[in-house]
Amino acid sequence: xxxxxxxxxxxxxPILLILTLLPGVVCAQGIIQGFSGxxxxxxxxxxxxxxxxxxxxxxxxxxxxxxxxTLNLNTNIFPNLKLDAxxxxxxxxxKTKIEDTSSKVTTMSMRPYINLTLDNPLYKASVGYxxxxxxxxxxxxxxxxxxxxxxxxNFNWRPEGFPSIETQFIRRNTYDQDKSIIDTTQDxxxxxxxxxxxxxxxxxxxxxxxxxxxxxKLETRNITHYGRAGYSKSFFDRRIYMSTTYExxxxxxxxxxxxxxxxxxxxxxxxxxxxxxxxxxxxxxxxPNPALIDGNVVVSAGINIGRPPLGGDFNARxxxxxxxxxxxxxxxxxxxDRELPPDIANSFGWRVYVSTDNLIWTFAEALxxxxxxxxxxxxxxxxxxxxxxxxxxxxxxxxxxxPGSDAFPNIFITEIQAFTRRxxxxxxxxxxxxxxxxxxxxVKSRILNIPTLFHELNYIYYRQDPDGNLRYTLSNALSLDxxxxxxxxxxxxxxxxYGEEEKEKRTAYIYNASIDATPLNTLRDTLVFSGRFEEIxxxxxxxxxxxxxxxxxxxxxxxxxxxxGYSFSKRETGEKINEGRINLITNIIPHPSMNIALDxxxxxxxxxxxxxxxxxxxxxxxxxxxxxxxxxxxxLLGSVEVVADKGQKTLMTQEYGINWSPFPDGALRFxxxxxxxxxxENHKKERIFTPSIRYDITKKSYINVSYNMIRSRSxxxxxxxxxxxxxxxxxx
Numbered sequence: 001x002x003x004x005x006x007x008x009x010x011x012x013x014p015i016l017l018i019l020t021l022l023p024g025v026v027c028a029q030g031i032i033q034g035f036s037g038x039x040x041x042x043x044x045x046x047x048x049x050x051x052x053x054x055x056x057x058x059x060x061x062x063x064x065x066x067x068x069x070t071l072n073l074n075t076n077i078f079p080n081l082k083l084d085a086x087x088x089x090x091x092x093x094x095k096t097k098i099e100d101t102s103s104k105v106t107t108m109s110m111r112p113y114i115n116l117t118l119d120n121p122l123y124k125a126s127v128g129y130x131x132x133x134x135x136x137x138x139x140x141x142x143x144x145x146x147x148x149x150x151x152x153x154n155f156n157w158r159p160e161g162f163p164s165i166e167t168q169f170i171r172r173n174t175y176d177q178d179k180s181i182i183d184t185t186q187d188x189x190x191x192x193x194x195x196x197x198x199x200x201x202x203x204x205x206x207x208x209x210x211x212x213x214x215x216x217k218l219e220t221r222n223i224t225h226y227g228r229a230g231y232s233k234s235f236f237d238r239r240i241y242m243s244t245t246y247e248x249x250x251x252x253x254x255x256x257x258x259x260x261x262x263x264x265x266x267x268x269x270x271x272x273x274x275x276x277x278x279x280x281x282x283x284x285x286x287x288p289n290p291a292l293i294d295g296n297v298v299v300s301a302g303i304n305i306g307r308p309p310l311g312g313d314f315n316a317r318x319x320x321x322x323x324x325x326x327x328x329x330x331x332x333x334x335x336x337d338r339e340l341p342p343d344i345a346n347s348f349g350w351r352v353y354v355s356t357d358n359l360i361w362t363f364a365e366a367l368x369x370x371x372x373x374x375x376x377x378x379x380x381x382x383x384x385x386x387x388x389x390x391x392x393x394x395x396x397x398x399x400x401x402x403p404g405s406d407a408f409p410n411i412f413i414t415e416i417q418a419f420t421r422r423x424x425x426x427x428x429x430x431x432x433x434x435x436x437x438x439x440x441x442x443v444k445s446r447i448l449n450i451p452t453l454f455h456e457l458n459y460i461y462y463r464q465d466p467d468g469n470l471r472y473t474l475s476n477a478l479s480l481d482x483x484x485x486x487x488x489x490x491x492x493x494x495x496x497x498y499g500e501e502e503k504e505k506r507t508a509y510i511y512n513a514s515i516d517a518t519p520l521n522t523l524r525d526t527l528v529f530s531g532r533f534e535e536i537x538x539x540x541x542x543x544x545x546x547x548x549x550x551x552x553x554x555x556x557x558x559x560x561x562x563x564x565g566y567s568f569s570k571r572e573t574g575e576k577i578n579e580g581r582i583n584l585i586t587n588i589i590p591h592p593s594m595n596i597a598l599d600x601x602x603x604x605x606x607x608x609x610x611x612x613x614x615x616x617x618x619x620x621x622x623x624x625x626x627x628x629x630x631x632x633x634x635x636l637l638g639s640v641e642v643v644a645d646k647g648q649k650t651l652m653t654q655e656y657g658i659n660w661s662p663f664p665d666g667a668l669r670f671x672x673x674x675x676x677x678x679x680x681e682n683h684k685k686e687r688i689f690t691p692s693i694r695y696d697i698t699k700k701s702y703i704n705v706s707y708n709m710i711r712s713r714s715x716x717x718x719x720x721x722x723x724x725x726x727x728x729x730x731x732x
Contacts (some may be wrong), residue, residue, distance in 0.1 A: 011040035034075025037086070039730045042066040046403050056101065065093040080120050086133075094559040104139035115152075124156040132375060142554035144175040148375050161196035163202070174375065183214040199232040201245075217258035218424060222267075225250045239446045247438040254431045257424050264427055265419040268329060269293075271438065273360070273416065274392065275303055279315045281353055284360050286320050292416050293321070297335040297378070300412035305336070305348065306400040307405045310657045310675060311627055311637040319416050320392025322358070324438075324462050325469045326502070331419040332386035332393055335378040337412045347402045348395050352577070354388035359543075361392070390419065398687055400675060401710055403723040414728040435465045451482030456495070465665050473499035473506070504537035522553035527566075536572060543569040547581075557589035575610030576678045579603065597625045615656040620644045635659040640665050654678040667696040700731040 021600040025368035044063040092107040094124050130150040137143045150172050157165040170188040187210045189273040195202040210220040225248075232243040255264055273292030278284040291301035303317050319334065333351075346369045353361040364386050368380040381393060393416075398405050443457040456477040465472045477495030484490065492513035512530035531544035547565030554560060561584070566576040581603050588596040600622045614720035637657040644650045657675040673690040692706035708723035 029426075034083075035071075035073050037069070037732055039732075040066075040068040040070075040726045044404065044725040045722050046721070048719060050719045052717050053715065061096045061097045065091070067091050080118055082119065083114075084117065085112075086115040092519040094354060098148075106135075107135040108135045108137075109133060122158060124158075125156070126152075126154045128152045134374065144181070144183065146374070147173075147175055147177070149173045158347055163193050166190075166192040169190050179214075181215075184212060184727050185214070186211045187439045199231055199233045200561075201228070201232075203228040213262070214392045216262050218262055218264075219255075219256040220264055223252045223253045241444045242442070244441045245439070249436045249438075250433070251435075252431065252433045253427075255424065255429065257428045259424070262424045264423045264424055265331060266432070268323065268327050268420055269322045269436070270418065272322040273301075273602040274318075274322060274390075275301070275319040276318045277303075277313065277384055278313050278318060279386075279448045281316060281318060281351070281392075282363070283359070284318060284361065285358050286296050286318055286392060291426065292319060292413070295415070297415045298337065299414055300337055303413040304410055304543065305395060305397050305413060306411035307400055307402075308634065309409070309672065310624070310659050311639075312397075312398055316394045316396050317413070318392050319413065319643055320353075320390060320395045321416070321418055323389055323391070323418075325464065325471055326387050327418075328385060328387045328420050329391050329418045331421050332381040332391075333417040333419070334360065334376045334381065334393065334413060335376075335415040337377070337414050339377055340372055340408070340411070341700055342372075343403060344398065344405065344408055345369075345379070347399060347405075350379070351394045352381070352386065352608070353392050353394065354386045355390040356388065361390075385420075385669075401712070401721075402706065403721070404725065406690070406692075406706065407707075407727075433466070437461070437463045451480055453478045460499075467560050470503070471499065471692070472503050473497050477510075487519050488515065488517055501536055506534065508532055508534040508537045524551045525549070539572040540570050541572050541671075543567065543706075544583065559587045561585040570686045571610070573610040575612060576607065576608050579605045593629045593631075595625075596628045597623075599623045618646045633664055650678040650680070652678075657686075669694045669696075682714045684712070686713075701729065703728045 002178075032413040037220075042064070043066070044062075046060075046064075050058045050060075050062040052058075061454045063702065070086070070088050072084075074084050075082070077083050085508070088109070088111040090109045090111075092105075096103045097103075098443035110133045111131065113128065113130040115126060117124065117126040121127075123330075125154060128151075130152065132148045133145065134147075135143070135145045149261045150170060153169045155167045168188075168190045170186070172186040172188070173642055175183045187208070189208040191203075191204070193204045194633075203226075204226075205226040206221070207224045210219070211221075211223075212219045227249075228245065228247045230243070230245040234241045234242075249269060252269075253264075257366045268609075270293055273294075274286035275289040275292060276286045277283055289301060289303075291299070292303075304317065305317055308314055320330075348369065350367045350370055352366070354364050355361045363485040365383040367381060367383065370381045372379050379646070400406070403482045435680045438462040439459075439461040441457070445457075447453040447455055456475070456479060458475040458477070459473070461472045467704040475495050475497045477493055479491070479493040481491040482489065483504045485632075489546040490513070491601060493511065495508075495510040495512065497506070497508040510532050513698045514526055514528040517525045526549040528549070534541040534543075539575075544601075547563065547566060550560075550562040552560050553636065554606040563583045564581065565712075566578070566580045570576050570577070582601065584598070584600045586596075586598040588598075590596070602618065602620050604616075604618045606614075606616045621641070622645050623639065626637070630636075635658070637655070639655045641653045642650065643652075655675070655677050658673070661669065665667050671692045671694075673688070673692075675686075675688045675690075677686045678684070687710070688711040690706060692704065694702055694704045696702045704725075704727045706725050708725075710719070710721040710723070712721075
């Protein structure tokens with residue numbers, strides 16, 4: 001059936017081309033007005049020659065044919081009844097030759113779907129069927145057909161002034177044609193209810209997830225209940241503001257199995273999602289990012305790992321969890337918003353880090369790649385396991401040397417999930433129940449108006465049963481904010497915290513103070529003092545710092561930021577760490593078409609005491625980037641970065657690039673990109689030359705031809721690669 005469907009789609013290509021090139025031939029009426037789609041054909045040719053330092057030479061050639069037909073029908077049968085249906089027919093034929101060894105792989109897929117939605121202001125109901133069928137045919141090898149059938153039903157009730165209700169049912173059957181490799185069934189039911197009234201917030205979320213693996217005779221049933229009650233209000237003419245929340249999560253897992261093979265995943269839920277974009281993963285505090293753990297695997301969380309443009313941000317993407325208490329994690333799913341081909345997905349490397357305070361991170365494990373898909377758009381990162389409060393994974397954006405990377409400028413991360421994997425033999429026949437309580441109370445009272453003086457009361461309580469994990473913190477604080485004059489202002493906060501952490505008493509004195517001076521609109525200076533004197537089980541864990549931040553616009557188009565400071569800390573192990581930092585950032589715009597950025601940083605770190613030997617290290621990092629756009633069609637870039645560590649060889653990175661688009665607005669568009677990079681480490685040099693042409697045949701069709709020539713040289717190998725790609729796309 002799949003072969004016939006694909007042949008039909010390919011035969012329809014010339015007919016659809018005629019219809020597209022001759023608009024007005026077909027007159028659509030009624031339901032056909034909601035019909036649309038596109039036909040796409042991709043052809044690519046890749047060749048590579050690598051010569052190793054040993055003298056060995058490896059030659060690789062690969063040819064790929066990729067036709068694709070997409071059909072969509074989106075129409076209103078009745079005013080409130082909507083029909084959404086369609087199908088995707090796609091084929092991949094890849095011929096690969098490595099030296100004298102040849103292979104041929106044919107992959108064909110078919111993805112029909114239909115969805116009916118009834119929608120009005122009071123309720124919304126929908127039913128749908130989605131099918132995905134993948135057939136893989138390896139020359140002189142086994143043929144494999146994998147199928148996934150999904151039946152989805154949704155019902156949302158939205159009465160005004162009453163709790164809303166959202167329900168969903170999914171049945172998912174995944175199997176191969178002979179049911180000899182995979183045969184699983186999953187039933188998923190969810191119920192979500194929300195209610196808000198004058199500061200009162202009530203939430204409930206319940207799920208039932210039952211998965212059966214008929215081949216391994218394994219059945220896993222998960223039932224999760226989550227409830228949240230919150231209330232916030234101000235009193236006495238807004239002099240007192242109170243906010244309190246209570247959350248309870250109960251998760252019940254039951255495993256039934258006849259054998260002892262395989263593993264079972266237990267999801268662990270963080271209290272906060274975290275992220276940052278930074279190339280210093282060992283001392284990089286992550287910032288809150290709630291979208292990373294909101295349960296939505298479709299909507300972007302604001303982190304793009306796609307290929308950056310010339311001169312774009314290639315810094316590492318950091319994504320993490322705050323579990324409040326240390327938990328065991330040995331598997332992380334990183335979801336993205338689109339399907340990725342194997343060559344693109346396998347180019348991403350992953351690193352795992354842990355931390356106790358979200359300030360100092362420790363490297364745990366590295367993975368050169370992670371499995372992706374095939375039926376879900378997520379990377380599966382499995383590692384030996386860590387136990388920590390903070391856990392994060394990092395990756396770098398898609399490299400421009402990956403063949404075909406220019407087609408993926410945007411790959412947005414949508415969700416991250418953490419799991420604990422356990423062997424079936426350990427949990428077979430068990431019923432595991434976990435209950436987590438999380439309560440917070442915040443009360444802020446305004447004592448004085450001038451100067452502004454507040455008292456802050458904060459209480460956090462966390463308990464997990466049956467493990468008995470308990471943590472609570474009671475904090476009392478005074479905060480002061482005052483403007484002394486037009487130029488000077490200041491703020492200060494002192495707090496005392498008392499609580500329990502990992503069955504040990506914890507006390508902490510916390511302070512921070514800052515003085516702002518703004519003598520001119522173009523000049524601002526801020527001096528910040530902060531510190532924490534903490535004891536956990538009688539062991540000190542202290543941190544103090546002083547930093548000066550200066551921002552100045554010396555002239556129009558000349559901005560300078562100078563930040564310098566010193567911090568000193570003492571950890572529970574008796575280890576003392578003192579660190580000094582200087583950071584200078586200069587941005588110069590001598591002409592609207594030119595930008596010059598200079599960044600210099602110096603870090604000096606001394607370590608003594610504890611079980612580690614004393615050490616003194618420093619790191620200097622400087623970079624200069626110049627970009628120039630003499631006219632709209634031409635962009636020039638040059639940058640150099642130097643990194644010097646004590647006792648290490650000085651490293652230098654250079655990048656030069658040009659992007660030229662002489663006809664940006666015409667039907668025929670030519671683009672030329674040249675990029676050159678050099679690293680002193682291994683004396684590695686890369687040159688990428690990419691000319692491309694796009695021709696808009698009509699308003700609904702275009703053809704794009706591109707050629708990538710990549711030359712890479714290092715002390716260990718030389719690689720010459722060429723990538724030729726043709727893409728024809730027709731919309732109707």
